[in-house]
Amino acid sequence: MRTTSMSKLLFTRIGIAVLAAIVTLTSVSCSTASSSNLNPKPIDQTSTTKPSAAKPKIVVNPKLVEANTRFSFKLFSEILKQDGKKNVFVSPSSVAIALSMVYNGAKGETQQAIAKALEMQGMSLSEINQANANLKTSLESSDPNVQLTIANSLWARKGVDFKPEFIQRNQTFYAAEVKSLDFADPSAPSQINGWVKKNTQGKISEIVDRIDAEQVMFLINAIYFKGKWMNEFDKSQTTDQPFTLANGRPKQHPMMSQKGDYRYYENQQFQAVSLPYGKGRTSLYVFLPKSNSSLAEFQKTLTAENWQTWMKAFGKREGSIQLPRFKMDYEIELKKSLSALGMGVAFDPSKADFSNLSTTSTRIDEVKHKTFVEVNEEGTEAAAVTSVGIRATSAQVTVAPFSMTVDRPFFCAIRDNKTGAILFMGSINDPT
Helix, strand or coil: CCCCCHHHHCCCCCCEEEEEEEEEEEECCCCCCCCCCCCCCCCCCCCCCCCCCCCCCCCCCHHHHHHHHHHHHHHHHHHHHHHCCCCEEECHHHHHHHHHHHHCCCCHHHHHHHHHHCCCCCCCHHHHHHHHHHHHHHHCCCECCEEEEEEEEEEEECCCCECHHHHHHHHHHHCCEEEEECCCCCCHHHHHHHHHHHHCCCCCCCCCCCCCCCEEEEEEEEEEEEEEECCCCCHHHCEEEEEECCCCCEEEEEEEEEEEEEEEEECCCEEEEEEEECCCCEEEEEEEECCCCCHHHHHCCCCHHHHHHHHHHCEEEEEEEEEECEEEEEEEECHHHHHHHHHHHHHCCCCCCCCCCECCCEEEEEEEEEEEEEECCCEEEEEEEEEEEEEECCCCCCCCCEEEECCCCEEEEEEECCCCCEEEEEEECCCC
16 A cells, blocks of 8 residues: 555545456467457347447446446455455456456356356346446446546457457447557557556556566456545544554544535444535445444445445435545455456366457456545545456445544445446555
């Protein structure tokens, strides 16, 4: 985690940037075709459904949102097994989109394993692709005080023959920019990283440090969110107060303060509040375990089923909130976590089947994920990058006002309230 001085936390326009996913594919065999096929003919509509023409209202498939929610909490639980004692902040939406792009190239047991990990069993390939296209359009709906964009790209090694249907589906349904690149060129990583930096507004500048001889493709998803609070915190009300770490040690930290009407929920285990951005379509949800509990205990209850129950329990209530400013970077390799979710076959050079992607035998080589987040008086700014590499293998209630002081480790999530999509989630053990 990287921290900065408090003076750097103040900036004129706040937001969230997320570079969602970069999937690196590696070839499994030594042989490759002599040419790249990155300009395929349109897909035969008898076999693949193309996105429907523009309609006044975009219908988001609830099955995809529910699948993404289940995947989000499963993935977060696995990540906590690796990094549970430090700050964790991830974009499950980014990872899901990137893996959905790769899913179009999988076949047989590999395709089934990815579907299981992403909780998409029972959905056809065309249904998954169309649902992702509609969700992207819906999430990018305009709000004058919130900017949310989702960008995808596919970087292919020159000289490798890729299946035209795979390329076309990623262009059609994921609006992916397709680039044929000489991976042997020393400038190749900087070209990919330049796209990453551009689509995260400079918050993440690198996802590819080098390209191995057997790597044949990178699939990248970038999500950028920039939002101002619906009700900004007054900077003059921010004061240094003690924040108690998990080990019981207090440390002074800037705490923002605010009073008003909020969507709020409380039970015997925690307090939770929804802090909206812009016109209220997206919110930061903050869950504070009660003093007789802990973040570690709360995390044991983090499931998709509980999350859906909690979301329905929020009601409007007057109260006061004190929230720490915080800023951090996070990075993790997701191969271990995704294998634990049943995707191990996709990484196995002897079993991976991505024959719908290329004539060259390939497997997933790595799944990198990087994030950045900053929360202050004006709003929130965050960025996330997931890199997947492909390698050749051979109810309102009238009650007394609440008081919520977030002065100990807590959980937070940024959620699109219209679709229910979870854009980011994290556990903050130390805001500094």
